[in-house]
Amino acid sequence: MTEPPPDFRRLACPVPVTTGPTVQMAHGGGGRMSKALTDRVFLPAFRNEALAALHDGATLERPAGRIAFTTDTYVVRPIFFPGGDIGSLAVHGTVNDLAMCGARPLALSTGYLLEEGFPLADLERVVASMRDAALRVGVPIVTGDTKVVDRGKGDGVYVNTAGIGVVPDGVEIAPARVRAGDRVLLSGGIALHGIAILSVREGLAFEAAIESDSAPLHDLVAAVLAAGGPGVHVMRDPTRGGVASATNELAFAAGVGMVLDERAVPVREDVRGACELLGLDPLYVANEGKLLAIVAPDVADAVLAAMRGHPLGREAAVVGEVTRGPAGRVTVRSRVGGTRLLDMMSGEQLPRIC
Amino acid sequence: MRHVDEYRDEGAATRLLGAIRARVTRPWTIMEICGGQTHTLLQAGIDRMLPEAVTLVHGPGCPVCVTPVEKIDRAVALAGRPDVIVTSFGDMLRVPGSRGDLLGAKAAGGDVRMVYSPLDALALARKHPDREVVFFAVGFETTAPANAMAAWRAKREGVRNFSLLCSHVLVPPAMEAILADPEQRVQAFLAAGHVCTVMGYHAYEPIAARFRVPLVVTGFEPVDLLQGILMAVDALEAGRHEVENQYRRVVTREGNGPAQRLLAEVFEVRDMAWRGIGTIPASGFGLAPAYADLDAERRFDVAAVTAAEAGECIAGEVLRGRKKPPACPAFGTRCTPEHPLGAPMVSAEGACAAYHRYGRDPGSAT
Numbered sequence: 001m002t003e004p005p006p007d008f009r010r011l012a013c014p015v016p017v018t019t020g021p022t023v024q025m026a027h028g029g030g031g032r033m034s035k036a037l038t039d040r041v042f043l044p045a046f047r048n049e050a051l052a053a054l055h056d057g058a059t060l061e062r063p064a065g066r067i068a069f070t071t072d073t074y075v076v077r078p079i080f081f082p083g084g085d086i087g088s089l090a091v092h093g094t095v096n097d098l099a100m101c102g103a104r105p106l107a108l109s110t111g112y113l114l115e116e117g118f119p120l121a122d123l124e125r126v127v128a129s130m131r132d133a134a135l136r137v138g139v140p141i142v143t144g145d146t147k148v149v150d151r152g153k154g155d156g157v158y159v160n161t162a163g164i165g166v167v168p169d170g171v172e173i174a175p176a177r178v179r180a181g182d183r184v185l186l187s188g189g190i191a192l193h194g195i196a197i198l199s200v201r202e203g204l205a206f207e208a209a210i211e212s213d214s215a216p217l218h219d220l221v222a223a224v225l226a227a228g229g230p231g232v233h234v235m236r237d238p239t240r241g242g243v244a245s246a247t248n249e250l251a252f253a254a255g256v257g258m259v260l261d262e263r264a265v266p267v268r269e270d271v272r273g274a275c276e277l278l279g280l281d282p283l284y285v286a287n288e289g290k291l292l293a294i295v296a297p298d299v300a301d302a303v304l305a306a307m308r309g310h311p312l313g314r315e316a317a318v319v320g321e322v323t324r325g326p327a328g329r330v331t332v333r334s335r336v337g338g339t340r341l342l343d344m345m346s347g348e349q350l351p352r353i354c
Numbered sequence: 355m356r357h358v359d360e361y362r363d364e365g366a367a368t369r370l371l372g373a374i375r376a377r378v379t380r381p382w383t384i385m386e387i388c389g390g391q392t393h394t395l396l397q398a399g400i401d402r403m404l405p406e407a408v409t410l411v412h413g414p415g416c417p418v419c420v421t422p423v424e425k426i427d428r429a430v431a432l433a434g435r436p437d438v439i440v441t442s443f444g445d446m447l448r449v450p451g452s453r454g455d456l457l458g459a460k461a462a463g464g465d466v467r468m469v470y471s472p473l474d475a476l477a478l479a480r481k482h483p484d485r486e487v488v489f490f491a492v493g494f495e496t497t498a499p500a501n502a503m504a505a506w507r508a509k510r511e512g513v514r515n516f517s518l519l520c521s522h523v524l525v526p527p528a529m530e531a532i533l534a535d536p537e538q539r540v541q542a543f544l545a546a547g548h549v550c551t552v553m554g555y556h557a558y559e560p561i562a563a564r565f566r567v568p569l570v571v572t573g574f575e576p577v578d579l580l581q582g583i584l585m586a587v588d589a590l591e592a593g594r595h596e597v598e599n600q601y602r603r604v605v606t607r608e609g610n611g612p613a614q615r616l617l618a619e620v621f622e623v624r625d626m627a628w629r630g631i632g633t634i635p636a637s638g639f640g641l642a643p644a645y646a647d648l649d650a651e652r653r654f655d656v657a658a659v660t661a662a663e664a665g666e667c668i669a670g671e672v673l674r675g676r677k678k679p680p681a682c683p684a685f686g687t688r689c690t691p692e693h694p695l696g697a698p699m700v701s702a703e704g705a706c707a708a709y710h711r712y713g714r715d716p717g718s719a720t
Contacts, residue, residue, distance in 0.1 A: 272355055278470075279702060331713070336367035336576040338399015341713025 023118040028148030041124055042144060045131040050107070050142035058142035060107055063166045068103035070094060071162035079126065079157060082196045083211030084288070086159050087130035092216045092288060094163040095137050096237045099221040102173040103165030105139040110161045112146045115154030126157060137216045139163070171225060175253035177233040183300040184258060184320035187220060187291040187313040188213070189268040190243055191275060194285035198278065210270055215289030220312045224293055227306030231299030236292045241345045244283045244330070246292050247320075248344045252328035260320035260332045260342065283332070284345045294322060361575030362398075370580035374587055375405045382590050383409045383539050384583060385532070385675045387525060388546035389416035389703025390574050396712040398576040408587060411539075411675035414528050415546050416703040417493040418445045419673060419696075420628040425521045426451030428656040429490050432519065433464030435654070439482065440519075441475035442490040444468045445701045450694055452661035456490075472504035472518075479508070479516035488650045491518045496548040498522050498639055499613040502620035505641065505648050517650040522639035523626055525549050526557045531634045532674055533565040540675055542586040544572040544579070547601035554609025558597045566595045573601040620645055629697060630670030667696030672705050679706040679714075686710060 026033040043051065050058035072093050079086040095105045110130065114123065134141050167173075192213040199210055217237060225232055234254070238246035243265065251258045260283075267275075267282045275282045289312060295303050300318060307313030330342040360366070386392060392412045395401050401410060414420055430451055433440040440456065447456045447468060460466035465485075469475050472489050479487035491501040501518065508516045525546060532538055545558060550571045562569045568589035572582030582600040589598065599605055619642065626638025641649045651657055666684050671677040679685050679698070689695040691707055698704035708714075 269355060276355070276358065329713075334398045334576075335362040335364065336398045336400070336403075336580075337364045338403050338576075340397055340399050341711070343711050343713065 021120055023114045023116060023120060023123065023148055025116050025148050025150070028114065028146055034146070037146065041120075041127050042146070045127045046134070046141040046144070048140040048142060050140065051144075058107065058109075060142065063106065065169055066167040068098050068101040068165040068167050069162070070097040070101075071160065072097060073158060073160045075155070075158050076197065077155065078200055079122070081200055081212055082209045083192070084214035085126060085129050086157065087126035087128070088133035089214050089288060090159040090161045091130055091133035091137065091139075092214050093239070094161040095139065095216045095218055096288075098163050098165035099216075099218040100173070100235045100237055101165070101167060102171040102221070102225060102232075102235070103167045104222070105137060105163055105165045105218055107142045108134065108139055108161050108163045109143045110141055110159060111144065113154060113158040113160075114146065114148045115156050116148055116151040118156050123157065126159070130159075133216070137218060170230070172230065173232065173234055175234050175250055178250065178254035178256055178294050178322055179233070179296070180256060180322055180324045181297050182233060182294050182322040183297055183318050184247070184260065184322065185293045185295060185300065185304060185307065186243065186265065186317055186319045187217075187293075187307050188315035189266040189271065190238070190287055190290060191267060191271050191280075191282035191285035193239075193288040194242070194280075195271050195274045197286075199274065210274060213287055213289035215312055217289065217291050217312065220291055220307065220310045223306045223310045223313075224291070224303055228293075228295050228299040228303040231296035232293060232303065233296065234294045238287050238290055238292050240286050242282070242284045242286055243292065244281075244342050245345055247330045247342065248328065250292075250294065251322075251330050254322075255325070255327040257323040257325040257327065258320055258330045259323055260330065262332050262334050264317050264319045266315045266317050283342065358575065361573070361577040363577060366577045367580055370577065370584055371403055374408065374580070374584050377584065377587050377591055378405055378407045379591060381407045381409065382541050382587060383411060384542045384544060384586050385411045385413045385540040386544040386572070386579070387413040387415040387529070388548070388574070389413075389419070389701065389705065389708075390548070391415075391544060391546070391572065391579060392705050393703060393708045394574055394576060394579055396708045396714065399712075400576060400579060401714075404583070408583065410583075411678070412672065412705040413543075413675055414532070414628065414631065414673040415494065415525065415549075416673070416698060416701050416705070417497065417523070418449050418701045419669060419698045419704050420523055420631065421446070421449065421492045421521045421697070422627045422629045423451050423661045424659060425492075425519065426455070427453055427661045428651065428659045429456055429488075429519055430454060430459045431656050431659050432488050432650065432654060433459035433466050434462070435486075438486045438488055438654070439465045439467060439478060440488050440490060441467050441469045441478060443470075443492070445703070446490055446492060448694070448700045449697045450700075472501045473507070476504045476508055476513060476516055479513050483515060486515050486517065486653075488654075489516070489518050490521075492521045494523055494525055494546070494549050495553045495617075496546075496551070498617055498621065499552060499610070502616045505620045505645050506616060508648060509645060517648050517653050518641065519650040520640055521626075522621065523628060524623070524637050524639070526561060527634050527637035528628065528631075529558075529561055530565075531631070531637075533561070533567065535674065537676065538674070540567070542567055542590055543569045544582045544586060545569050545597075547571055547573040547578070547605055550601065550605045550609065552610050552613050554607050555597050555599065555605065556607050562595050562597050568595050569597045571597065571599045571601050571605050573604070628673075630667070630673050632670075669696040669698050669706075672698055679709040682706070
């Protein structure tokens, strides 16, 4: 195969085009166009004191308590989906990772990896959505970065966010605190995000749109901690791999077993129908706004009531119990009264063929 | 969910289990044909709730499990061609051939796409007139009508860049092959409800009479399966050997006439190789002469791609109901869903995958 002839056009020095409708290589080049993109898109959206200083990094006041620190990268396709988009998801996901440590979010960073040719209008939409999500949470985006890769070397846009948060003194969330007899609580109907994404991929359409549950959980977590205090032993947001993977990871990390009751797990009727059609087990489908909490039995009722009193936890339920083990073994009591192992997902859940 | 919840009802399941316990007086071995039924049995835990006297063995009804290695190798070879888009149902992508699977071919740069319907593959062909779109058409009588419809439409609309890599198999000849085996121990069958939805069940009547086995057309929900097992046990205890229909809400004796007519137009019955079992006479569908130009194996030069089965996998024993998955020395160790040695560990309908996924330990081996 012969290499295509080199394209020297970019080496020439024409007047820079700064007002085109798409992302260009020069938007990531560190020159005028980079500055123009930052000035036009990012700074007005994320406006805050730390960012306005325009240093290489942000400086923040040191809070009381321990620091929680997390990062996640978002590659969702399509970037706009029912119930959300990559911008809001990138805020919610990282805020939720912090919340699962018992932390109140303090500040976020974001990195955008853009593909040459990505429509600027879409970028502005994503950034506006990220801004709105951060505003609703009340967390500033204090530092950021943009890079551009050649057309064909990316997939439109990838977004990274990192976050720091504060864990108040006295809050101790760790798998090691889980004990046999603890209750497993779930904040609401599962499998919405995964089904929402699948429903807009090529060739699938359901009668009514199923929207992603993408939401920030910090406030729900605060309510849970207020109600359960030290009785709240560990929390997870069951994202990729769903409730099955989250419970397996926790059981393994805590050295305990778990028994879930399939009938107690909330699954919305239309989601259950979609899962049936696609041959998916909702326990393995991704969520982006659900909280799985493992709490001491004596605070289970109070935590359940606190969840149900919060807009994001109205459908909350006790779905299972922690057992002595064998360590890492999660079983499910089926609808007809049998039991089965709930294994980790292996690979992607594949649709069945007949 | 209507039409589903009533067949997953614990009260109904408990009553049926009680009736099975009350009826059974000696050991019986029953084979469920379809891998979808195997998965329900293990997912709901029914295998552990039945009285010990009732043994369930798992049949060959897992389409990707019985697709020959060389067909997979041919699909992989096609995926290696820059002018070809290979489309397939999801299960098929991870089934290992002798030189890797379709996901591997995709990672190596091949254009391999998962579709939910063969008509989506046809739509892809219309969308990419400059590329060749091959649909990997596998399955039993259940999936055959939709695949036939894609071929029929492609021919009628003159879509020239669409073709089928066909590996269709039929249930009744496989049952006869299992029953004709002198080592076989199956005393009754739960026939696959979905296959019978299309084909009806009259074709099973001569089999039940000739081999003197009762045969119950059975659905896929826990209560369906328990009722099917009860009907089979009842027939065995009474010494009856006829075809009965548990899945009456869907299946009729004659089946789906229009679907059968379409199958008769697009396909012809051929001898077919079954992975792990061997060639069974008149046990599959190939494209009929009028549709031969839609045959990917004719259009592309892949007939030379042949392969032999790898050594350790006992898929053939499992698919004929001779052994249960945990009896395989590689089960759960050298063969797992992440690193399958054979197809039954991959598919949503594979017996090995069901045993592994739902935690049936080696103690349950027979």
